[in-house]
Amino acid sequence: MFPQARPTTWQPEPVEVARTTVDDAVEVLAGLRFTALTGAGVSTDSGIPDYRGPDSPPRNPMTYQQFVGDEEFRRHYWARNHVGWKHVNRTVPNVGHRALVRLEERDLLAGIITQNVDLLHEDAGSRNVIDLHGRYDRVICLSCGRVISRTHLAERLDALNPDFLESIGDVADIEIAPDADAVIESTAHFRPAPCEFCGGVLKPEIVYFGENVPRERVERAFAMVDSADALLVAGSSLTVMSGLRFVRHAAGEGKPVVIVNRGITRGDKYATVKVEAGTSDVLQELATRL
Numbered sequence: 001m002f003p004q005a006r007p008t009t010w011q012p013e014p015v016e017v018a019r020t021t022v023d024d025a026v027e028v029l030a031g032l033r034f035t036a037l038t039g040a041g042v043s044t045d046s047g048i049p050d051y052r053g054p055d056s057p058p059r060n061p062m063t064y065q066q067f068v069g070d071e072e073f074r075r076h077y078w079a080r081n082h083v084g085w086k087h088v089n090r091t092v093p094n095v096g097h098r099a100l101v102r103l104e105e106r107d108l109l110a111g112i113i114t115q116n117v118d119l120l121h122e123d124a125g126s127r128n129v130i131d132l133h134g135r136y137d138r139v140i141c142l143s144c145g146r147v148i149s150r151t152h153l154a155e156r157l158d159a160l161n162p163d164f165l166e167s168i169g170d171v172a173d174i175e176i177a178p179d180a181d182a183v184i185e186s187t188a189h190f191r192p193a194p195c196e197f198c199g200g201v202l203k204p205e206i207v208y209f210g211e212n213v214p215r216e217r218v219e220r221a222f223a224m225v226d227s228a229d230a231l232l233v234a235g236s237s238l239t240v241m242s243g244l245r246f247v248r249h250a251a252g253e254g255k256p257v258v259i260v261n262r263g264i265t266r267g268d269k270y271a272t273v274k275v276e277a278g279t280s281d282v283l284q285e286l287a288t289r290l
Helices: 022-029 066-070 069-087 093-106 118-124 150-160 166-167 215-226 241-252 279-290
Strands: 034-038 109-114 129-131 133-139 147-151 202-206 230-234 257-260 274-275
Touching: 022 230, 022 257, 022 274, 022 279, 034 093, 034 241, 066 069, 069 133, 069 150, 093 109, 093 118, 093 279, 109 215, 129 215, 133 150, 147 150, 147 215, 166 215, 215 241, 230 241, 241 257, 257 279
Parallel strands: 034 109, 034 230, 109 129, 230 257, 257 274
Antiparallel strands: 133 147, 133 202
């Protein structure tokens, strides 16, 4: 089995990378076809906060074991998600997403492996995208395996909880996490919905800590890395192995690795170039200069 995603004990330590400018990134990637691995930092300019950026508050992401093992935890989670998904659902792609589309249209970008669940790459127009950790707009029954849209579930949850959104105040004032989790505390009165087909437990079609990324998805991602000449990492701290393994693989195959991220990443020691900057401006410049 592929390793499970789980909270990490890795502590960031600075690694000196010799090449650190956008000019260096352009020089290394010029004439090459590359795959992009993107993380939450790509979506911050769309209004979705990241998990581990320098200005991010401490977060304690949900584990799969918590979700399946505790009915009260699931109720609390679904209450928060019912608020958070509405925020994610109305976000729009930023210039970084659109820059990657331009690179793909010119066949410089082989495809995108994204750790994000927000679908903003697809919304921007990217065609070859692997949603490594799933997608926020679908829900799966853990008993019968049926998949339904998050929009349909929202209609059911609204009917079960007609006054819930009014009871928590303005959604615009609530902190939202990258997996569409909203930071609210008063959820005891929320009624979650069971599967309408079998009565089973519903779960967002998102890979949580302690849950395996589907094997087929991982194999496609490795194949995408192998199909390109280089790997571009954008907006990921690479803290969890689900993303770091592709960096290790590319470096092990002798492919250049370019990392664009604010702050230290777990993959810095594998980087040919490390640009400490926001992704939107750098991706836009790469799309213009390559």
